[in-house]
Amino acid sequence: FGGGCSVYCAAGYDLQGPSLELLCDGSPALAATDGFVSRKKGTISSVEVTCVGIACSAGVPMMLGVVHDCDGKVTGQTCTVQKDVGFAYVSGGATTFTCGADGAFSGTLPVVAPLQCPEPSFGAGVVHTCTGRTIDTTCWAYCGAGFTGNFKEYACLADGGDSAALSAVAGEVSCTASLRRLTSARRLSGDCDASETSAGLTSVGIAHDCLGKSQGEVCLAYCADGYNRIGDPTMFVCSGGAFQAQTVQGLPTCIANPCTFSPPSGIGVSHDCAGVATAGTCTAGCGAGYEHAASSGPQAFSCQANGEFSGTNPSCEALACDALDLTAEYRHDACAGKATGQTCLVDCANGWLLNGSASVLACSTSGAFTGNTPTCLPQTCST
Structure with a gap:
């Protein structure tokens, strides 16, 4: 009782507006609502946090012969991947991709093949x-x-x-x-x-x-x-x-001609394939803030005559951010163990009053957290 907590957005969502600050109150009248009241208002409060899904940018299906409606899809949304005009399904049909909380699409690409023109008959000579x-x-x-x-x-x-x-x-x-x-x-x-x-x-x-x-x-x-x-x-x-x-x-x-289909992609993947043309090669690896997973390493890609890259995406793992070193008025235990691209909430410790709203910090590719700390004022003792 008497402890505070903050309600904010889960991974894959951006907080729109302030977080919700709650206080655990032991009053018998609040038993039916688990005792939580708004820290600011002192009254029973429902969850009023607004969270908006983040658009996925990794794993977009860019294979030759398929089309999709995945552009602009955000966390939790799905899209359809199907054959393009001039291609046929080798097996199965259209598939569904899902935008995950990590910012990457997941799903299985349909198996397609280009149509072939029949043997021509031009005549004598x-x-x-x-x-x-x-x-x-x-x-x-x-x-x-x-x-x-x-x-x-x-x-x-x-x-x-x-x-x-x-x-x-x-x-x-x-x-x-x-x-x-x-x-x-x-x-x-x-x-x-x-x-x-x-x-x-x-x-x-x-x-x-x-x-x-x-x-x-x-x-x-x-x-x-x-x-x-x-x-x-x-x-x-x-x-x-x-x-x-x-x-x-x-x-x-x-x-x-430069290749445009199936470039290297994935969370943390970086490459030098932009502008690489037919018969050219390039390398995909892990960018700043990421490291190669065990048994993985830089991967070679080659540009094929059909405009599609050939190669295997490297497997990259996010590096943990340096531990936050903040003064006693801040509560930041939610930031422990966060890795590149992840966020956490920093609010005020017990005995301190939040002036404004809690702050969302992000673990950057440099290994440091970015964002501003909240304003915490010392609580006046009543006895």
């Missing part, structure tokens, strides 16, 4: 690189040996339903038989694979369909998946045992 193309990738169709016409780019696009189809980016390919056609014997008389490197076909970002071509056959060099193209693809012909470029401008310039 057309050679293509479109086999096995998946959603949002491109390919090329061009005229083979003995045919003339311009190469054309095609994109594998969703048709609005559960299938995909190839669509010409800028006009359909059209090939016309040449007046002079090479004989089969001549086409099979040479092999140019050994010149792949000297022809520049192994350059970073370059893809081609030249291997296996024989004397007189043509092939195309273009930018691989995960690279943005500047300039046109380059036609080559297998001639005299070497691949010969058919244009003077040379190979296209291929610029790696």
Whole structure:
């Protein structure tokens, strides 16, 4: 009896306004309400603290092929993660994520796969690189040996339903038989694979369909998946045992695209993956105020051609804050053992009166508590 206590917000919630200060009163009239009265008013008081959920920022589902409505969700709220247009469920269906009190979402990602475009049929004389193309990738169709016409780019696009189809980016390919056609014997008389490197076909970002071509056959060099193209693809012909470029401008310039899907994430995780592009690597570890959990350590991530990072998130544990060293008028036992990101309440010890409201302190990444202490006035003795 005579002791005071404070009512404030649990982990995952922000206190809006003052905390509630209660006093344990031994009056028989208060037995039905467990004896608690407002320390300020001296009357029976209900819990009047206003707590607002904190928005989750870690563990947001950013995997390629899924969409969600998790933005802005706060502690205790849920959201739905489901397949994006152009993707199909491998098994199961949409899943539910929950925003936890630690500021991270928890849940199981749905298993999805990109739709694949069917094998195209372009007609006589057309050679293509479109086999096995998946959603949002491109390919090329061009005229083979003995045919003339311009190469054309095609994109594998969703048709609005559960299938995909190839669509010409800028006009359909059209090939016309040449007046002079090479004989089969001549086409099979040479092999140019050994010149792949000297022809520049192994350059970073370059893809081609030249291997296996024989004397007189043509092939195309273009930018691989995960690279943005500047300039046109380059036609080559297998001639005299070497691949010969058919244009003077040379190979296209291929610029790696940055990855945006599935970056490292988690409570306490830090990384240097921002801006890392196709074939690039980066490292994820534990930031200030955190340490790697046992059997865990820094993890390597790599940027894949589909724009998604590949790697395993490190496991990080919050470090405990330094013990508070406050004078006798403060009660701060709630702060013992608090770790990075956690909060606690500091109010007045017995024999001291709170002037205003109790203070919420936060354990910062530096290992020190931040926030202001409350104002405590000495209580006047009546006897």
